[in-house]
Amino acid sequence: IWNQGLSGTSNAISPATTTVYNVTGTDINNCQNTASVTLVVTAAPNITIDANPPAICPGGSTTLTASGANMYSWSTGSIASSITAAPTVTTTYNLTGLSADGCSATASITVTVSEINVSLTAQPTAICEGETTLLTASGASTYNWDNGLSSGTSNVVSPATSTTYYVTGSDTYGCNETATVTVTVNPLPATPVITQNGNDLTTGAATTYQWFVDTGSGFTAVSDGGVYSGATTNTLTLTTVPRTYDNYRYRVEVEGTCAPKAISQTVQLDVSIETIITQQPADSAICEFMP
Numbered sequence: 001i002w003n004q005g006l007s008g009t010s011n012a013i014s015p016a017t018t019t020v021y022n023v024t025g026t027d028i029n030n031c032q033n034t035a036s037v038t039l040v041v042t043a044a045p046n047i048t049i050d051a052n053p054p055a056i057c058p059g060g061s062t063t064l065t066a067s068g069a070n071m072y073s074w075s076t077g078s079i080a081s082s083i084t085a086a087p088t089v090t091t092t093y094n095l096t097g098l099s100a101d102g103c104s105a106t107a108s109i110t111v112t113v114s115e116i117n118v119s120l121t122a123q124p125t126a127i128c129e130g131e132t133t134l135l136t137a138s139g140a141s142t143y144n145w146d147n148g149l150s151s152g153t154s155n156v157v158s159p160a161t162s163t164t165y166y167v168t169g170s171d172t173y174g175c176n177e178t179a180t181v182t183v184t185v186n187p188l189p190a191t192p193v194i195t196q197n198g199n200d201l202t203t204g205a206a207t208t209y210q211w212f213v214d215t216g217s218g219f220t221a222v223s224d225g226g227v228y229s230g231a232t233t234n235t236l237t238l239t240t241v242p243r244t245y246d247n248y249r250y251r252v253e254v255e256g257t258c259a260p261k262a263i264s265q266t267v268q269l270d271v272s273i274e275t276i277i278t279q280q281p282a283d284s285a286i287c288e289f290m291p
Helices: none
Strands: 020-027 031-037 050-051 062-067 073-074 080-087 091-098 104-113 119-123 126-128 131-136 144-145 154-157 161-170 176-186 196-199 200-202 209-215 217-223 233-237 249-255
Touching: 050 104, 050 154, 062 073, 062 091, 062 104, 119 176, 131 161, 131 217
Parallel strands: 126 176
Antiparallel strands: 020 031, 050 062, 062 080, 073 091, 091 104, 119 131, 131 154, 144 161, 161 176, 196 200, 200 233, 209 217, 209 249
16 A cells, blocks of 8 residues: 555656655555655756857857756757857757756757848939939948938938948847948030041040031031931041032030030031142143243
């Protein structure tokens, strides 16, 4: 007969505290004897893990320190009470601790790795002089801009020349990352200058060209054909120019990356006429004293 409500010849028990178990046995002669056993229950170790710091930036590390047991075994394979962890992604570390009485307990801790990923965009990335573009930062909680720009996720800028902008983003874990973007500023087309070389009219570099001529009744666009070629290039060539073209006025309209078109000043064509010397009379043989 067992105390503690037990029965039979054997019992599986799991007491919460140290407990004395008694059993009384009776033989066929009705003789009895009592035996007892004390089962000592040792409390499991109370294991704790401290992470310093509990969250890290990409490329950083943290120190994990265990306490509450005599021996330790980490999921990393280490048996030290303190380890250095440098995960690249958020990771959970498991620990088993063993007391001096041989009792064990487990604990775990999660090390958070910041996912900060700052980016900076410009819409558009190329502008003309006097235009604006929108700079937008993302991937962090707060932002610090250079170039005297205000904090926040976006700024409207109008640089006079091509400029690189920097923004440093910070997250809630104190991690920082910097991103850059370059805004290209294209100049407005300058007023073209025309030079004459023989019967060729030439201007400087641009993206598109259109030559115009004024024969006396206003400017009209020149087309290739007849004496003209290169009407939409930087050089308007006039071939076999009649003398009647002398003093015609010309100008060119050019366009670069940016609008509006630029119009040159007017130039007046000076037709080059080749001087031809003829012999009179045509016969190269003359008589003496012949006038």
